[in-house]
Amino acid sequence: MKRRRKRWLSLGLIVLASAALAGEPVPMSVQVKSGQVLDTPSFLGKVIARVNYGDRIPVIEQQGDWSKVTAPDGQIGWIHNSALTKKKIAMKAGGQNAQSGASGDELALAGKGFNSDVEADFKAKNQNVNFTWVDKMEKIKVPASSMQQFLKDGGIQPAEGGKR
Amino acid sequence: MSRRIPSLAPTLRAIAAGAALVFVSGCSTVSQVGGIVGQATGVMNADQAEAMTKSAQAIEKTFEDITPQQEYYIGRAVAATVLVTYQPFDREEANAYLNLLGQTAAQFSTKPETFGGYHFLLLETDEVNAFAAPGGLILVSRGMVRCCKNEDELVAVLAHEITHVDHQHGLKAIRKGRLTSALTTLGAAAGSSLAGGQLAEVTKAFEGSITDITSTMMNSGYSRTTEFEADKGAVAIMKKMGYNPAALVTMLQQMQGQLKPDSHGFGKTHPSPEVRIAELKKVIGNEAPPATSTVRQQRFQKAMGGV
Numbered sequence: 001m002k003r004r005r006k007r008w009l010s011l012g013l014i015v016l017a018s019a020a021l022a023g024e025p026v027p028m029s030v031q032v033k034s035g036q037v038l039d040t041p042s043f044l045g046k047v048i049a050r051v052n053y054g055d056r057i058p059v060i061e062q063q064g065d066w067s068k069v070t071a072p073d074g075q076i077g078w079i080h081n082s083a084l085t086k087k088k089i090a091m092k093a094g095g096q097n098a099q100s101g102a103s104g105d106e107l108a109l110a111g112k113g114f115n116s117d118v119e120a121d122f123k124a125k126n127q128n129v130n131f132t133w134v135d136k137m138e139k140i141k142v143p144a145s146s147m148q149q150f151l152k153d154g155g156i157q158p159a160e161g162g163k164r
Numbered sequence: 165m166s167r168r169i170p171s172l173a174p175t176l177r178a179i180a181a182g183a184a185l186v187f188v189s190g191c192s193t194v195s196q197v198g199g200i201v202g203q204a205t206g207v208m209n210a211d212q213a214e215a216m217t218k219s220a221q222a223i224e225k226t227f228e229d230i231t232p233q234q235e236y237y238i239g240r241a242v243a244a245t246v247l248v249t250y251q252p253f254d255r256e257e258a259n260a261y262l263n264l265l266g267q268t269a270a271q272f273s274t275k276p277e278t279f280g281g282y283h284f285l286l287l288e289t290d291e292v293n294a295f296a297a298p299g300g301l302i303l304v305s306r307g308m309v310r311c312c313k314n315e316d317e318l319v320a321v322l323a324h325e326i327t328h329v330d331h332q333h334g335l336k337a338i339r340k341g342r343l344t345s346a347l348t349t350l351g352a353a354a355g356s357s358l359a360g361g362q363l364a365e366v367t368k369a370f371e372g373s374i375t376d377i378t379s380t381m382m383n384s385g386y387s388r389t390t391e392f393e394a395d396k397g398a399v400a401i402m403k404k405m406g407y408n409p410a411a412l413v414t415m416l417q418q419m420q421g422q423l424k425p426d427s428h429g430f431g432k433t434h435p436s437p438e439v440r441i442a443e444l445k446k447v448i449g450n451e452a453p454p455a456t457s458t459v460r461q462q463r464f465q466k467a468m469g470g471v
Contacts, residue, residue: 031232032277043271083277113350114234114370121367122241131244133252137283140263147268154460156406
């Protein structure tokens with residue numbers, strides 16, 4: 001599996017690299033709820049922009065596991081590849097379901113499949129299962145600056161300055 | 165690796181083993197396997213082989229079709245289900261420290277960004293246990309924290325759990341038929357909103373998936389290979405982060421002392437600490453970890469001292 005992932009990754013990198021050589025930005029979609037764009041290709045960098053699920057952002061350059069992108073607000077910075085997918089993500093608009101002729105390989109329909117409706121139905125059928133603490137733990141978010149301070153205070157020096 | 169063309173027999177054995185694996189894990193080479201094995205062994209004609217290849221492809225696709233967003237919803241329900249059996253340990257300072265350490269460690273994993281991010285919570289139980297729900301919701305028992313005498317050892321525990329998340333070990337515990345049926349229903353539905361009957365169908369597949377994952381995590385455990393993989397992932401995270409991975413060995417030595425022979429939790433679901441240590445030493449050698457720093461020891465004691 002790892003091998004396959006690597007193969008896809010390297011294929012992806014070749015495609016991206018050749019596009020980058022040609023000077024054409026490659027559009028990618030944000031596949032996480034909220035992603036951070038940093039000023040360097042490292043989590044030790046400064047967060048300069050936020051991107052949201054479904055945002056289509058151009059990748060200008062690749063460096064290891066990081067992509068240099070233009071955020072929707074125009075800021076240029078780095079985002080980790082795990083936040084991105086080449087699939088387009090179609091969002092529901094104006095209460096209408098997104099429709100498209102594209103196949104599932106090219107398009108992910110936001111909210112399709114296991115979603116909040118399914119969770120609500122699951123809750124209704126399993127009333128002993130309580131999501132209160134799941135919601136609570138999800139609210140615990142450590143800002144990048146606190147992480148960096150934590151490492152520094154503890155005398156921890158990430159290999160290669162956290163770049164990967 | 166040798167470039168010599170191997171004889172057919174071991175190849176076929178490997179293919180057969182691979183075929184079994186495919187249905188479990190959805191490996192890429194798998195979709196070809198059904199066709200190759202069947203034809204080579206003469207038990208299938210070309211049409212049958214093609215049909216099998218197609219269904220293997222469909223199975224692969226179901227696994228890939230779990231988007232990060234769906235993985236997130238699966239993980240929420242898995243964590244909520246674990247929390248039916250185990251109560252949370254509601255101490256803010258301890259949980260804040262756990263998240264500071266754990267979320268920082270996750271940044272050094274191979275998948276630092278998940279749909280909803282990594283979040284950690286302590287469980288109110290003396291049992292030595294920890295659960296990694298898909299997408300990054302990680303639950304760690306008080307009993308497990310007591311196996312750690314410093315921050316370096318606790319980060320080893322968290323890095324092991326983070327690897328279960330980023331290698332999607334939970335999702336791989338889902339029985340394949342469940343996703344195929346859900347996918348068929350979803351394929352028939354035009355948009356993202358499901359009609360009543362369709363919703364019930366998908367919820368059934370969802371419930372089944374949650375059961376598969378929680379029963380694996382809580383009762384049967386992952387395979388030894390999977391656990392060794394998580395230990396190796398933990399070593400990689402610790403190295404990148406700047407902690408000495410030998411702290412995982414010292415943690416396991418303490419765990420060995422804490423596990424009771426009839427114990428629940430890790431005693432039941434994981435290879436013995438002894439076996440894990442032997443496996444780890446192949447990767448990191450025998451060196452003892454250097455002492456933790458005073459600052460790290462103080463902040464660990466302050467947050468986790470009473471746990």
